Amino acid sequence: MAVAELSAPTCAKQGLGSSQLSYLSARTSSFRRLSFRPPRRTHSSRISCSVNQTAQTPVAVETEVPKSNKPECFGVFCLTYDLKAEEETKSWKKLINVAVSGAAGMISNHLLFKLASGQVFGHDQPIALKLLGSERSFQALEGVAMELEDSLFPLLREVQIGIDPYEVFQDVEWALLIGAKPRGPGMERAGLLDINGQIFAEQGKALNAVASRNVKVIVVGNPCNTNALICLKNAPDIPAKNFHALTRLDENRAKCQLALKAGVFYDKVSNMTIWGNHSTTQVPDFLNARINGLPVKEVITDHKWLEEEFTENVQKRGGVLIKKWGRSSAASTAVSIADAIRSLVTPTPEGDWFSSGVYTDGNPYGIAEGIVFSMPCRSKGDGDYELVKDVIFDDYLLKRLTKTEAELLAERRCVAHLIGGGVAYCDLPEDTMLPGEM
Numbered sequence: 001m002a003v004a005e006l007s008a009p010t011c012a013k014q015g016l017g018s019s020q021l022s023y024l025s026a027r028t029s030s031f032r033r034l035s036f037r038p039p040r041r042t043h044s045s046r047i048s049c050s051v052n053q054t055a056q057t058p059v060a061v062e063t064e065v066p067k068s069n070k071p072e073c074f075g076v077f078c079l080t081y082d083l084k085a086e087e088e089t090k091s092w093k094k095l096i097n098v099a100v101s102g103a104a105g106m107i108s109n110h111l112l113f114k115l116a117s118g119q120v121f122g123h124d125q126p127i128a129l130k131l132l133g134s135e136r137s138f139q140a141l142e143g144v145a146m147e148l149e150d151s152l153f154p155l156l157r158e159v160q161i162g163i164d165p166y167e168v169f170q171d172v173e174w175a176l177l178i179g180a181k182p183r184g185p186g187m188e189r190a191g192l193l194d195i196n197g198q199i200f201a202e203q204g205k206a207l208n209a210v211a212s213r214n215v216k217v218i219v220v221g222n223p224c225n226t227n228a229l230i231c232l233k234n235a236p237d238i239p240a241k242n243f244h245a246l247t248r249l250d251e252n253r254a255k256c257q258l259a260l261k262a263g264v265f266y267d268k269v270s271n272m273t274i275w276g277n278h279s280t281t282q283v284p285d286f287l288n289a290r291i292n293g294l295p296v297k298e299v300i301t302d303h304k305w306l307e308e309e310f311t312e313n314v315q316k317r318g319g320v321l322i323k324k325w326g327r328s329s330a331a332s333t334a335v336s337i338a339d340a341i342r343s344l345v346t347p348t349p350e351g352d353w354f355s356s357g358v359y360t361d362g363n364p365y366g367i368a369e370g371i372v373f374s375m376p377c378r379s380k381g382d383g384d385y386e387l388v389k390d391v392i393f394d395d396y397l398l399k400r401l402t403k404t405e406a407e408l409l410a411e412r413r414c415v416a417h418l419i420g421g422g423v424a425y426c427d428l429p430e431d432t433m434l435p436g437e438m
């Protein structure tokens, strides 16, 4: 049985400096050793350094182990430290609560360490991680929490693990919904929509009940557009605008392909929109994208390549990767989730935009309302976004937008029973493989 135990110097590593902290001597003898136990609903680690508060008498406080189903702390995160009077600090931001579902999975295994290190929300932003797993993955979740402990991240102040979204999503300001069931052998696409739809319906209800009223939700688990739709429809008290389906990986892939073809570094590619569904009907928009500030079609004059190879390369990149590697993209997906968050918490560079799957109500492009569709967005860096208006369309682009829109409307019909739309009727036009899907 693994035992999580902490020692005083660890909190010193939490960015406060050892002189700012005081500890009870011989803590390990008096401190409750908490062991990782067989699956229970919630298990949390908590570190709380009393910053941003008035100066207090130095004392290290042992956190009470809460009763019943309240999160229970263990390990290094159980201690609460107060600052010495003369060492009051004012520079720390308020802690943000971030939930990650599927936290024991492959994508999370990359993402969590980026979040905890400050690479995503900033190097002055303390963070609490609330990790949601499935019953089957609970032990692995404990392992993840242990690795987070052992990483001594200065900004990581709390870690909670659990399998009940109503507990794990309590007060969260961000929810990164990655956990989903993979498509099993012989499973129809409609079956996947239903099985994962149930998960996202429940998680939407839980967010509605207990999350921050302005929680930002990024749905990664596939089929992510329709899962995001299900989630937002089950969370009527949270603005629909706050829900995103991740298409940033597709955007990054498209930028890379254009850079390769044009022989430029990929930071020279901008204004890249992925339109529509995160499936093989997605539309990487080379009409509005730019290279070195110029329209792509002026820089890459091989338009046949753009229409055929480029488009297909991006649409099918996830599938090709699976064939080569035997598993779906995890590291680059985690990077793209980090990019997607950063795009919402930092102002979008002048003249540029980013892609995200967002709710279509009120969109200026004439796309059907009531679906989650990837579109070009800009942000002031406040977590919110607005849709970009100055984009152009041609026949090629419009034709493809219609196809991906039809697919999303069909997916919506398949999950009508999960979004208050009556009886489901599944008539998917074709079985498009989802990028990254096994």
Ligand SMILES: NC(=O)c1ccc[n+]([C@@H]2O[C@H](COP(=O)([O-])OP(=O)(O)OC[C@H]3O[C@@H](n4cnc5c(N)ncnc54)[C@H](O)[C@@H]3O)[C@@H](O)[C@H]2O)c1
Pocket (backbone or CB within 6 Å): 101, 102, 103, 104, 105, 106, 107, 108, 132, 133, 134, 136, 137, 178, 179, 180, 181, 182, 199, 219, 220, 221, 222, 223, 224, 246, 247, 248, 249, 250, 278, 328, 329, 330, 333, 435, 436, 437, 438
């Ligand atoms: N949108 C994108 O760009 C993109 C890219 C790649 C993968 N994906 C999707 O992301 C999802 C996760 O991928 P992965 O590689 O991390 O998979 P994974 O199988 O390694 O991990 C998924 C984890 O989710 C957990 N889980 C299952 N049901 C859950 C539930 N109800 N609540 C909480 N956790 C649950 C599983 O136990 C598992 O640990 C898949 O659906 C995949 O298709 C999306």
